[in-house]
Amino acid sequence: MNTHICPASHAGFLSTSLRRLIQKPERILAGLVTPGQTVADIGCGPGFFTLSMVKLVGKRGTVIAADLQPAMLERLKVRAVKQDSHNTIRYHLCAADSVGITEKTDFILAFYMVHEVPDPGAFFRETRGIMKPGGRMLYVEPKFHVTRRRFQTMVGHAEAAGWRIDGSPKISVSRAVLLY
Numbered sequence: 001m002n003t004h005i006c007p008a009s010h011a012g013f014l015s016t017s018l019r020r021l022i023q024k025p026e027r028i029l030a031g032l033v034t035p036g037q038t039v040a041d042i043g044c045g046p047g048f049f050t051l052s053m054v055k056l057v058g059k060r061g062t063v064i065a066a067d068l069q070p071a072m073l074e075r076l077k078v079r080a081v082k083q084d085s086h087n088t089i090r091y092h093l094c095a096a097d098s099v100g101i102t103e104k105t106d107f108i109l110a111f112y113m114v115h116e117v118p119d120p121g122a123f124f125r126e127t128r129g130i131m132k133p134g135g136r137m138l139y140v141e142p143k144f145h146v147t148r149r150r151f152q153t154m155v156g157h158a159e160a161a162g163w164r165i166d167g168s169p170k171i172s173v174s175r176a177v178l179l180y
């Protein structure tokens with residue numbers, strides 16, 4: 001299992017305007033994140049999706065921004081303060097082998113991160129445990145890093161943890177599955 005972690009020094013590449021042209025966070029999250037929810041962006045990096053999640057949950061919602069690297073959370077914090085999104089975000093530092101979130105969530109985003117996790121089975125079991133009834137997780141991997149076969153293996157780990165498949169949204173240059 002490749003557990004290379006995307007370094008914080010590469011964070012700029014995750015929030016480019018080119019990426020925004022091909023992956024529009026509000027469009028990807030439409031209908032999944034709604035006002036007042038408690039949602040988690042696990043492996044949030046510098047917050048390409050987090051800041052859109054803040055807009056979608058509104059003032060009464062909460063976004064848990066979780067990452068393994070303090071430097072990623074710091075980068076997100078700087079951007080969130082600039083956009084006045086700071087109060088809606090709860091910053092959470094994960095351990096490599098445990099997400100560590102205890103709050104129950106309505107929605108979890110795991111975008112381009114599970115392939116960096118040392119034990120995907122444990123990841124899917126832990127996230128299942130913090131999901132509210134009726135909640136969903138959008139699990140996405142980059143096509144150029146994660147083969148179809150590896151993605152299927154990962155989805156198998158999710159199913160073994162009790163997740164069920166609710167479709168495969170089309171997201172450019174990605175493999176994606178919606179889980180419930």
Ligand SMILES: C[S@@+](CC[C@H](N)C(=O)[O-])C[C@H]1O[C@@H](n2cnc3c(N)ncnc32)[C@H](O)[C@@H]1O
Pocket residue numbers: 005006014042043044045046047048049066067068069072094095096097098099110111112113116117118
């Ligand atoms: C390729 S980046 C993707 C960032 C963001 N989701 C995006 O799409 O822009 C992967 C992120 O996952 C984080 N990560 C890797 N392993 C992790 C773990 N075990 N727990 C939490 N975050 C992790 C990395 O620190 C990095 O910020």
